[in-house]
Amino acid sequence: xxxxxxxxxxxxxxxxxxxxxxxxxxxxxxxxxxxxxxxxxxxxxxxxxxxxxxxxxxxxxxxxxxxxxxxxxxxxxxxxxxxxxxxxxxxxxxxxxxxxxxxxxxxxxxxxxxxxxxxxxxxxxxxxxxxxxxxxxxxxxx
Numbered sequence: 001x002x003x004x005x006x007x008x009x010x011x012x013x014x015x016x017x018x019x020x021x022x023x024x025x026x027x028x029x030x031x032x033x034x035x036x037x038x039x040x041x042x043x044x045x046x047x048x049x050x051x052x053x054x055x056x057x058x059x060x061x062x063x064x065x066x067x068x069x070x071x072x073x074x075x076x077x078x079x080x081x082x083x084x085x086x087x088x089x090x091x092x093x094x095x096x097x098x099x100x101x102x103x104x105x106x107x108x109x110x111x112x113x114x115x116x117x118x119x120x121x122x123x124x125x126x127x128x129x130x131x132x133x134x135x136x137x138x139x140x141x142x
Contacts, residue, residue, distance in 0.1 A: 004042045006035040017042045061097035061105060065089060092117055 002019040009028065013035035016026040029035050059067075069089065073082060096113045097105060 002046045004039045004046070006039045008032075015039050015042070017046075019046070058101050058103065060099040061102055062094055062099055064102045065094060065097075092121070 002017060004015065004017040006013055006015040008014075012028045012030055013032055014026055014028050015035050015038045016024065017039075018024040027038060029038060069086075072085075077085070093113075096116070097109075100109075
């Protein structure tokens with residue numbers, strides 16, 4: 001399942017974790033309570049299978065977008081918003097990012113896509129905003 005540990009490091013506390021697939025991470029926090037909470041959170045994510053290490057970044061953007069769509073579309077958007085967002089995703093987002101691994105999508109890539117979209121379509125309108133967020137999420141949240 002992996003492991004999580006924490007220890008004092010200078011005046012702060014280092015929480016580190018390692019998954020069975022070899023991916024690992026760490027974060028430094030200020031107090032022992034924060035360290036215990038973060039370690040408990042990581043253990044819970046591992047137990048539930050929701051922790052995604054570096055393997056998550058290897059997903060293609062298209063695969064990630066499909067997962068995003070399944071989550072977003074079940075949040076009960078209006079039929080108009082659902083149709084507009086599906087259209088933007090199909091016509092403008094997926095063709096641009098395609099099979100690029102999400103850990104290779106940078107903020108600069110997203111800005112270039114937004115600029116190209118503005119030139120091609122004229123503007124990034126309200127219907128595109130959820131999809132713009134979807135394109136930016138892998139960069140910000142992996």
